[in-house]
Amino acid sequence: MNLARKTMNAPALAAVYEHAWRPTLFYLASGRTTGTDRREAVDRLRLSGPMKVLDLACGPGNFTEYLSTYLTRGGFVTGLDYSPAMLAKAATDNASPRVGYVRGDARTLPFADGTFDAVCCFGALYLIPDPLTATREMIRVLKPGGRIAISTSYRENNLFGSASSMAASLSGLRLFDRDTFPKLFVRAGLTEVDQRVHRFMQYVDATKPL
Structure with missing residues (x-):
C-alpha cells in the first residue's frame, strides 16, 4: 500500500478529514469550497424523489449524508x-435513515448491474488502484437513464503537467489528463x-442512455 493510501486509512486522518484536511487541500487544488462541490453534485446527479444513490469512496460520509437530504421517502x-477508520467515522457522524455504509473494493463493487439511479465518486479516483476499472464498475451498477458524476485530479498535457505527475506519483497519487x-x-x-476543469481538478458527468 502506497503512502497516499496508508494516509487515507489512518484513524487520525479520519478524525480531521472533513473539518480541515479536505476543505483546505481541495480549495488549494480547485479554488472551490466544499459547499460549492456539494451543491453542484446534487445538480449534476439530478437528485430528487426516492432515488437509489451510490457514493463511491465516501470517506467519513459528509457528502453521503448531504446527498440523502435531497431524496424523499424511499430514497437511499x-x-x-x-x-x-473512515467508515467508523461515517457511522458515528453521518448516520441517517436514508444512508448506509459498506466496506468494499471499488474495482469489484458488490452490487448487481443497474442497481443505482445515480453514482458518484468525488476526490478519490486518483488514490484507487486501477481507477479506470473502478470507473467501469460505477457505470456497470448504474441504471439506464441514470447519472454518473466524478471529480478527480487534472494535469495539462505539457512539461508542467508531466512534472506534476512525476511528483504526485512519489506518494502514490495519479494525475489524469483532459481526455481520460x-x-x-x-x-x-x-x-x-x-x-469542467478548475485548476488541478476536473469534474465530469454523464448519462447512461435508456
Whole structure:
C-alpha cells in the first residue's frame, strides 16, 4: 500500500478529514469550497424523489449524508469505502435513515448491474488502484437513464503537467489528463458527457442512455 493510501486509512486522518484536511487541500487544488462541490453534485446527479444513490469512496460520509437530504421517502444513499477508520467515522457522524455504509473494493463493487439511479465518486479516483476499472464498475451498477458524476485530479498535457505527475506519483497519487474520463464515458456508450476543469481538478458527468 502506497503512502497516499496508508494516509487515507489512518484513524487520525479520519478524525480531521472533513473539518480541515479536505476543505483546505481541495480549495488549494480547485479554488472551490466544499459547499460549492456539494451543491453542484446534487445538480449534476439530478437528485430528487426516492432515488437509489451510490457514493463511491465516501470517506467519513459528509457528502453521503448531504446527498440523502435531497431524496424523499424511499430514497437511499449507499456510501462505500475501503477504509475501516473512515467508515467508523461515517457511522458515528453521518448516520441517517436514508444512508448506509459498506466496506468494499471499488474495482469489484458488490452490487448487481443497474442497481443505482445515480453514482458518484468525488476526490478519490486518483488514490484507487486501477481507477479506470473502478470507473467501469460505477457505470456497470448504474441504471439506464441514470447519472454518473466524478471529480478527480487534472494535469495539462505539457512539461508542467508531466512534472506534476512525476511528483504526485512519489506518494502514490495519479494525475489524469483532459481526455481520460470523457473518452471512457463515450466508449461506454454514455451521453451528455460534460467536463469542467478548475485548476488541478476536473469534474465530469454523464448519462447512461435508456
